[in-house]
Amino acid sequence: MATNRLVLWDIDHTLIETGGVGREVFADAFSQVTGIPMKDMAEVSGRTELVIFGETLDLHGIPRSDKYFKRFVEIQARGYKERAHELRLRGRVLPGALNALQALGRIAGVAQTVLTGNTKEAARAKIQILGLERHLDLEIGAYGEDDPVRAHLVAIARDRVHLKSGLVYAPDTTVLIGDTPQDVSAGRNGGAYVIGIASGKSSTTNLKAAGADIVFPDLTDSAALIRAITA
Template sequence: MGKRLVLWDVDQTLLDIGRLGADIFATSFADCSGLTGHTATRGPGRTDWLAFDETCLANGVDPAEEAFRRFAAAQEAGVEARYAEIARFGRVLPGVPEILRRCAEHPDIVSSLLTGNTRRTAELKLAALGLDGLVDTALGGYGDDRRDRPELVGVARERVQRATGTSFTPDTTVLVGDTLNDVRAAQLGGARIVAVATGTASAADLRAAGAETVLGDLSDTEAVLAELLS
């Protein structure tokens, strides 16, 4: 059995905070753009950077990188300000604490995140719902690292190699996520995908996009662990 790098998506894969995330995004965008009202865009599994750029373009705003950095800081402040609401109204998805613990304890698994959230936002969400400390967030790939999600696979692998001295390949890197963009990130970034039908994409949609392994959720710990290590 070889070592595995397991990279977890956050929203709708590990946890669900309902409309709070969209509300915080909208408020932060309004604050940074100066628009009292704006056209929202949609697309599950986008990075925050891509979502910001697409929302800028939909509203005639210049999507400059410095503008995104201001937005990201505002959004992180918004998540902090609504931390208690996230803790109260958010929920951890079935099986998540146990599989994250098993991966954290497994000698052959390096477990981190690959998410469209910025690192700070991801860490706040995990902490609010009691999942902090179960993944090594310093080793992941985040929505403030790159605009395009597939590039985050390489970002995470480089961080892991620098931190641990272990080089992971497409065969030994596993993404776990719930969206078609997670499947695409694995295909283009170079990783295996374990898809979970816990978001808006159905199991059939995920398979049609190219996911060979699709689970209903993460509640069967032994089955999930077997897929990660296969």
């Protein structure tokens, strides 16, 4: 019997780590767009790129501009591609992530995509470079340029999968998996079952306190993860 589930994966510190390459690519793109070296960066954890970029402009006293952000998106994605070898050396797929994606991919009725603060092209570049793209349908994902409010991305992803497949997912058949309290809040407020993964800076206690339905220390127990998703 098919299991009707839409699984929305966070990317950074849930599926992968960039080993510092991500911040360096951001800084380089910021400098190219504004002509000013990046001295400080807005808080990134669990937030969208649209918000992070805007607040980083504020920190440097630079007026916000849609033109800046549009150029930034293009240059940032190109930066990841140009530094692909370095990302493979310094970054990594987190323990258990590949096995979890593969195991879920074998279950009929499970659709897997991403819900991320990354822009679509940056997300695509990172996922491709680290070898996870074929396990995720990136066309139905929701991204950091789609809306500044992360919780709104849940509905955006559901709308995209509906347009592509005709399937309708409700809160009890939508699962968000992330590593920060902000991810948890986005899932709760957006209408999803939330699985916290304590593979980033947040502890299992922090994620439970934020309201996650269930929390795992990492992704290494694929069987337990699948039970949580399909129960």
